[in-house]
Amino acid sequence: MASLSPKSPEQNEKSKQYDRQLRLWGDHGQTALENGHICLINATALGTEVLKSIVLPGIGAITIVDENNVSDEDIGSNFFLETTSKGLNRGSETLRLLLELNDAVQGHSVQEPPDQILQENPDFFKSFSVVIGTSLNEKLIKDLSQYLWDLNKPFILCRSVGFLGSFRIQFREHSIIETHPENEKVDLRLDVPFTGLSDYFDSIVISTLELKDHGHIPWIVILYKAVQKWQTTNLNRWPMSRKEKNEIKDIIQQFIRSDENGVPINEENFEEAIRAVNTALLPTFLxxxxxxxxxxxxxxxxxxxxNPFWIMCSALRAFVEAEGKGNLPLRGVLPDMTASTEHYVKLQNIYRNQASVDAEIVYRKVQQIVSQLQCDSISETEVKLFCRHAHDLHLIIGSNIALEYQTGSPVASYIARHLEEPDVMMVHYILLRAADMFKSEHCRAPGEWEPESDIAKLKNCVSKILSDVSCSPFPKDDHIHEMCRYGGAEIHSVSAFVGGCVAHEAIKLITKQYNPVNNTFIYDGASTNSATFTF
Structure with missing residues (x-):
């Protein structure tokens, strides 16, 4: 047999560079990331921190839309700007320095106002995987969010003002195949063993095993045999209660052999079987x-x-109703266990082969649907991944940011309800919204010129928002005074924290792995408290 060709040096270097993240989202997740294209509107300190944490793991391309020139304030808060950048375009300068972090990333700079692009060339936004906006005025937020909602394009609106930071994720729906649950349940099918598995179980008789083989059989076999013995006196029922599972443990104890002095031999596989009773004896269900x-x-x-997700769901339904007999495709993953290599590999292949058969059936059904609809094809690799994680599929239905600005909407009642709680983080949401309104009306941030005189103006903005959600004014003006004291300034540590969080969420959206925040995150850097809200 010909020897396998070694991996190219480029592949090895790439694996070394991205080793840690490949452990998180795998080769296919990395490929999705490298095919992604992020659009950032405004290269503020927050926006640049977002891109930094997306460029480092290897996003395919980034585009910065920013018509502003670098100011002294930008240099003071943005680590990706130099003193020599002053007076130059902010987007081009930050892009130049960001791309030094990873030469595999492509970058583009657009020096036009985003509202002008939205009005004159709206198709510009169609090519992006995710659009991220920061330091946007209220009108642009409403117009852009509505356009991207109609376009079915993910949008992340983020803010960083003083010690406050937030982001809001907008999408119509987001399907996640690989949710990566912390405690993934095993799929052993001990209650409904398939043919290959039952044949393997029947080939082993614990009582006839030699002592040297007794400690090498997998605990799955021991558990199955114990249940079989228990069922002979329990009408073939499946053990469900604590009492019944304790009876299974007693039977396993009886399987343990003793030495010539009558002392039970300590065999790890039997101890594993006893420990697995409560977790592995769960009945198979949909x-x-x-x-x-x-x-x-x-x-x-x-x-x-x-969406391909729904096509695969349809094929999955057909499988469950026919070949699956009410159950999902087998995962085909076997947990670690004490056993001889021969037994473990044989058992592992039995599960893998059956999982492959199930996935092949689902794939054929997918092909039939694709052929009938005459839509884009779905690869066998995608279907196998879908079947492997079918037990933990997740769908999030999103909402439109523009709804938050409509008087009398369900969003208004949600905000009002949360404002009734003491020391609630929703107060910061109102303040950030009010700062956007102030910026739209006065073309500057509250407190940027005259903090004291802007307090009354910002208070009017807060009152308008509270009136829209049918809430009484704040009893104190402390938060309003503090927002004016910020003067619209960005504190780099706050921007770095929020920017990292936004980057993580963008990666989740692109790779379609892990559950993203649904849908608003607010951070108070002064108290280090955070909260999430679902409007």
Whole structure:
């Protein structure tokens, strides 16, 4: 057999560079990231920190839209600007220094006002994976969020003013196949073993095993045999209660052999079987949240424009109703266990082969749907990944940012309800919104010129927002005074923290792995408190 060709030096270097993140989202996640294109509107300190944390892991391309020139304030808060940058275009200067972090990333700078682009060339935003905006006025926020909502393009609005920071994620819906749950449940099918697995179980008789082999059989076999013995006197039921599972543990104890002096031999595989009783004896079932997805209207009423996620959900439903007999495709992943290499590899191959068979069936169903709809093809790799994680599929339905600015909307009642709580972080949301309104009306940040005289003006903005959500004015003006004292300045440590968080969320959206924040995150750097809200 010909020897395998060694990996190219370039691949090895790439693996070394991205080693830690590859452990998080894998090769396919990295590929998705490298195919991504981020648009940032305004290269403020916050915006630049966002891009820094996206450029380092290897985003494919970034585009900065910024018509502003570098000021002294920018140099003081933005670590990616130099004193020699003063007077030059802020987007071009930050882009030049950002690209030095990773030469594999492509960069573009657009020196036009974003509102002008939105009005004269709205198709400009269609090519991006995610659009991120910072330091936007209220009108642009409403117009841009509505346009991107209609375009079905993810949008992240982020703010950093003084010790306050926030971001708001907007999308219509976001499907996650790889949610990476902290405690992923094993899928062993001990209650409904498939043919290959039951044949393997039947080939092993614990009582006839030689002593040298007794400690080398996988605990899955021990557990299955114990349940079989228990079922002979319990009408073939499946043990569910604590009492019944304790009876299974007693049977496993009986399987443990003793030495010539009658002392039980300490065998790790039998101890593992006892420990696994409570977690591995869960009956196989179709999770409710997955059932809701595969029987949703989006998975049943498919069209040529349907997201591949819904096409795969439809194929999954067909599998569950036919070949799966009410169950999802097998995951095909075996937990670590004490066993001989021969036993473990054989058992591992049994699970993998069955998982491959199940995924192949689902893939054929996907191909049939794609052929009927005459839509873009879905690769076998995508379907296998979908089947592997079918137990933990997740869908988030988003909401439009523009709704937050409409009087009498459900969002207004949500805000009002949360403002009733003492020391609630929602107060900071109101203040950040009021600062945007102030900026739209006066073309500058509150307190940027005359902090004292701007207090009354900012208070009027706060009162307008509170009136829209049917809330009484704040009992104290402390927060308003503090916002004016900030003068619209960005504190780099706050921008760096929020920027890192925004970058993480953007990566989640692009790779479609891990659950993103839904939908608003607020950070108070003075108290280091944070909160999330779902409007």
């Amino acid at each position: 999770p409710v949240k997955v059932q809701d997805l595969i029987y949703s209207s989006a998975a049943i009423n498919l069209t040529k424009e349907s």
